[in-house]
Amino acid sequence: MASQNKKRISSVENALKILKSFSMDEPELGVSEIAEKLNIGKSTAHRLLTSLASEGFVYKDINTNHYSLGASILTLTSIVSSQLKILNEATPVLNVLTEETGENSHISILEGTEIIYLQKIECTYPSKKEYTHIGRRNPVYCTSPGQAILAFEDEEVIEKICSQPFKKYGPNTITSPEQLKEKLLKIKKEGYAVCNQEFQKGIIGIGAPIFNEHNKVVAAVNITGSTKRINSINIKQLIKKVVNAGERISELIKQRKTKQLFGNDD
């Protein structure tokens, strides 16, 4: 019985892992690719995909025989978005921020050792492919929203992040915990984080923290754009706009009577 249970659990886990194997870079996958990624047999992958398809979680293109994520995900996504109460306050502010700066703006929260984007407002002329989209997870230590949140977090959280190995993503990624801690102190003092090509070559991010009514950091607002557009001439102006947006959203959250922020956590 114990082994049966284990088998049943692993098939559910594998099914969930299949869903997670679709990404921005690989939105469509064939059976063999999935089998390879999960290190399972092709026939097992096929059976799992068929079960997922029967509930609308994946969709098979009959012309290419490739799978992509299905409509059930869209339905559930709209439910999750409606649960994220911070978006009520943040989205209008982001719209203004993108309009005024001409750059993409986002709201992110910390989840474990990563940040996750809850909202993105795209600018009219995106400079290049940026690795930010709603629901995407990115590292904390080399992104402006990550650093803007982390700087105001408890010692414990900072230590947890710093105990992980830092992978070098961009030309300027900070790879030593000491250096990061130093930068975090500066961010805490100044109230904003600038990441110049720390995560992606050619991209600068400017992030500012968002606080709740207990003055605890709960999220970050940031803009990202090409190093060609964001430069020493305009960066001061842009920083000011991002910081203002962070303050404005914090203010709106404080005004909200309900104490529940994300629905999921208090």
Add this chain to the structure above:
Amino acid sequence: MSEKYLLSSVKNAMKILRLFTHKQKELGITEISKKLNISKSSAHRLVSLLVKEGFLSKNPRTNKYRLGLSILTLGGVIFSNHELYKEALPIVKKLVHTLNESAHICLLEEDQVVYLFRIESSQPDRLLTYIGRKNPIHCTSEGLCILAYQNKRTIEKVLSKKLYAYTPYTITDPDILKNELKKIKKQGFAISKDQFYVGYVGIAAPIRDYSGKVVSSLSMIGSTARMTDDRFPVFIEHITQAAKSISEHLGYIDGK
């Protein structure tokens, strides 16, 4: 142990996710087990796995479960890769701004239409559509409009199923619907009034991809009190124009 048994647990895990709706955003283990007719211990085991992978999260205040952020990640993958979404958004926004009715982009998925996105107007309306919702094809302008351009086999397949009469005005006769589809294809737009919900009208136009294939539709749906028959020509003109413009952004060249 049978394969069927293994896969039923996968299906049940997916069914658990689908129990959550806009109306019911939180569920407890007992509710889940009752709704799916599975034991509480099975429900508990499946929920734990879903929590572990971030598909559900527990609300510590109520001890109930909600959909988790992994769902958002997958949704983001869909949106960021849908070329249609990026190309259409500014055009649809402008349309809504001009006519002040909600607009939708739909895709066909098997025998239903699914809403890829929706831009709302300032009008207070009954929520007949939301992102990811599936609606029937045979009684919605957005569904009929895509179906009209599909091959015979697809049309037959959709119309061979039992066509439910949602209102007294729903057309359920396949032959009448086939004629309707021909008409839609000829005129380049579809209108469906009172056929899905009495008091609502939908007007839709086809969106073509670079190959000329109709992949989706652009529609506006609103109350018949506002979208009156005499205003149809204005709606038709704007909607077909916007749909054409989206098609062009997707690489479609008229007359190719």
